[in-house]
Amino acid sequence: MRRFFISQEQREMAETGKIILSGTDVNHIVNVLRMGIGDHILLSATSGEEFECEIAEIGNQSVVCGVLHTSVNCTEPAVQVTLLQGIPKGEKMELIVQKSVELGVTRIVPVMMERTVVKFHTTQDGMKKQARWQKISDEASKQCGRGFCPEIAPVQTLKQALSEMQPETLALVAYENETVFSLKQRIQSAIKKNAVLRIAVLIGPEGGISPAEYETVCNAGFLSVSLGKRILRTETAGICVLSALRYEFED
Numbered sequence: 644m645r646r647f648f649i650s651q652e653q654r655e656m657a658e659t660g661k662i663i664l665s666g667t668d669v670n671h672i673v674n675v676l677r678m679g680i681g682d683h684i685l686l687s688a689t690s691g692e693e694f695e696c697e698i699a700e701i702g703n704q705s706v707v708c709g710v711l712h713t714s715v716n717c718t719e720p721a722v723q724v725t726l727l728q729g730i731p732k733g734e735k736m737e738l739i740v741q742k743s744v745e746l747g748v749t750r751i752v753p754v755m756m757e758r759t760v761v762k763f764h765t766t767q768d769g770m771k772k773q774a775r776w777q778k779i780s781d782e783a784s785k786q787c788g789r790g791f792c793p794e795i796a797p798v799q800t801l802k803q804a805l806s807e808m809q810p811e812t813l814a815l816v817a818y819e820n821e822t823v824f825s826l827k828q829r830i831q832s833a834i835k836k837n838a839v840l841r842i843a844v845l846i847g848p849e850g851g852i853s854p855a856e857y858e859t860v861c862n863a864g865f866l867s868v869s870l871g872k873r874i875l876r877t878e879t880a881g882i883c884v885l886s887a888l889r890y891e892f893e894d
């Protein structure tokens with residue numbers, strides 16, 4: 644069944660038995676998918692609730708959906724993972740967003756790091772990229788059946804990203820010069836101490852993480868992890884971490 648994501652406001656409409664869709668969803672449903680009255684669609688709320696609906700009315704700017712059945716989405720992982728990604732060149736970030744969403748990432752923060760080559764000359768340039776990456780996240784979420792669409796945060800500096808860290812997060816930095824601690828060891832020892840609910844992982848851009856940045860994140864409480872003896876490309880590193888976490892937590 645086709646899935647659409649709804650806002651909190653639309654979620655509240657469910658109590659009345661009807662949810663109204665507007666904006667780009669209308670064109671998608673009516674003109675692209677050519678759906679009509681009586682067709683069924685699935686509406687996912689950020690709360691994890693899902694509403695199976697029947698299209699009841701189609702207007703120029705809206706589609707009215709009658710709620711048939713409510714359930715809770717069970718495709719979301721229990722451990723929330725934030726990917727702090729040093730912004731890479733060209734279209735690599737698009738691949739990173741798409742694959743990370745499939746692998747269950749909760750949030751992606753694009754970070755301007757010292758060795759990031761791309762320059763955003765105005766805030767608008769950054770916002771344009773953020774919107775493009777958000778669209779890729781939306782599409783990947785729909786395609787892979789997630790009950791939640793991971794947010795792509797605004798492009799930000801490492802300092803800003805660190806200031807927004809949520810409490811009780813196991814913060815990791817993938818560092819190719821780390822020779823002692825593997826991802827597996829860090830996760831295992833964290834699990835022994837506490838239940839791990841939230842993980843954040845920082846991945847450097849192509850040129851890696853500078854010594855100054857490394858020191859900053861270590862002072863902020865990040866633990867360095869090795870991803871093995873070979874140096875992975877930046878777009879491989881995040882996928883590697885997320886896959887390993889899926890295996891570890893079996894979700």
Ligand code: SAH
Nearest residue numbers: 817818819846847851852869870874875880
């Ligand atoms: N400084 C490097 C490569 C950077 S690779 C160089 O230019 O030679 C890009 C990022 O991927 C790194 O900053 C790191 O976050 C991650 N990464 C790649 N291979 C890794 C490994 N074996 N262990 C931990 N992190 C790794």
